[in-house]
Amino acid sequence: MMTSGPLAGLKVLEFAGIGPGPFVGMMLSDMGAEVLRIERKGTPDPAPERLDARGRLAIELDLKQSHSIDVCLTLCEHADIVFEGSRPGVMERLGLGPEVVLARNPRIVYGRMTGWGQSGPYAPYAGHDINYLSLSGALHAIGTEDKPIPPLNLVADYGGGAMFLMAGLLAGIIHARATGKGQVIDAAMTDGAAYLMTRFYGQYAAGSWMDSRRANLLDGGAPFYDTYQCADGKWISIGALEPGFYALLLEKADLTERLTQPQMEQPCWRDMHRTLREVFAMRTRQEWCDLLEHTDACFAPVLSLAEAPEHPHNRARSTFVDVAGVIQPAPAPRFSETPSRIQWPPSPIVRNTGEALKDWGISEETVNRLLGGA
Secondary structure, eight states: OOOOSTTTTOEEEEEOOSTHHHHHHHHHHHTTOEEEEEEETTOOOOOTTOGGGTTSEEEEEOTTSHHHHHHHHHHHHHOSEEEEOOOTTHHHHHTOSHHHHHHHOTTOEEEEEESSOSSSTTTTSOOOHHHHHHHHTTGGGSBOSSOBOOOTTIIIIIIIIIHHHHHHHHHHHHHHHHHSOOEEEEEEHHHHHHHHTHHHHHHHHHTOSOSSTTSSTTTTOSTTEEEEEOTTSOEEEEEOOSHHHHHHHHHHTTOTTTOOSOTTOGGGHHHHHHHHHHHHTTSOHHHHHHHHTTSSSOEEEOOOTTTGGGSHHHHHHTOEEEETTEEEEOOSSOOSSSOOOOOOOOOOOBSOHHHHHHHTTOOHHHHHHHHTTO
C-alpha cells in the first residue's frame, strides 16, 4: 500500500508493548512510516476499538526460538528505527539489545521506552504512570487540596513517555542521515514527566510557585483559572489569566461590581472562588455558552467523550474521524504538504510471516533460510 505523510519511506520495527509504545507506533504510522509490529506467539488479534494498533501490520514470533531472533535481526538490517518497551536487560538476554542490533545496522535508531529508565535504583522494577508521575514531582502538584489525583495516564505515559520517545527517534533519524551513525534513545517516563515540569521548577526556585495543590495560578488555585458547575450539573472552564481577558469575563458575566478585588491578590482568591461558584451555578452550561463563546473571555464548555466529537469547532476542523465505524481522534499535528492519515483500522495479525518479510524487501531466499526452522 502506498503511504503518504512526512515520514513516508521510513521503515520502523516495533516490538509490541503496552502504554506509550503502541502510541508511538500509531503516530509513526499516521505520519506515513511503514511500521511492522512484532507480537508474541499466540497474541490475539486487536479489537476494532484498540485504536493504538491501527495503521500497521503485525506478525507473531516466539522470541525464545533462535530462528525468530534471526528474523528480527534481519528486519533490523532493513529498518531505520527499532523500538521496544521491555524492562532493562530483557532485549539483551534475547540477543536483540542495542549493541547487537547496531552491529548489524550501524545507521539504525534504537528506541527504549521504560518507566524508570535504563539505569537507577528503580530501573529493574515494575510501575505505572501514577508511579512515574509521583517520582517526578508532577503528581504532588495535581489534584485537590486533600489529595493528589492522577490526570488519567496522559502526563507520564503519553506526555513524558510517548512524546519524548517520538522526539528522540526523529532527532536520531536526522542525526543518522547526516552522519551515517545510529544511536540509542533512552526514554524514561519519569524523566519526561520531570522535563514537562521545567517551568514549575523554575517558578518554585524563584519563589513564585507554592509547593502545594490549588494554591497557584495554573493548578485551580486561581478563581479565574478553574472549572465551575452550572445549574444543569454540567461544567465550564475559565482561563482568563490576562487582565484584559479577566475584565471581559467580569463584564460579560455582570460581575464587575461584585468582584472588585485585585485579580492577582491571592488572599482574595477564596472569596472570589465563592462568588464565581454562585454566579456560574445560576445558569445552564448552554446559557453560559451563548453568553461567553466566541469572545476573548477564555471560556469553553467541559465536554464529555460523547459530546466532544459533535462540537461545531471539532467538526469544522475534523478533529475526530470515523474509521470503520469507530469514532477516534484524527492524526495531529497538521502538515500542509504531506498530510498525515490513518492508514487502516486495527487489523488481524499476519499469520504468513514469510509474505510480511518479503513486503519488507527481504529476498525469498533469505525468507526461506530464516523460516526453515519455523
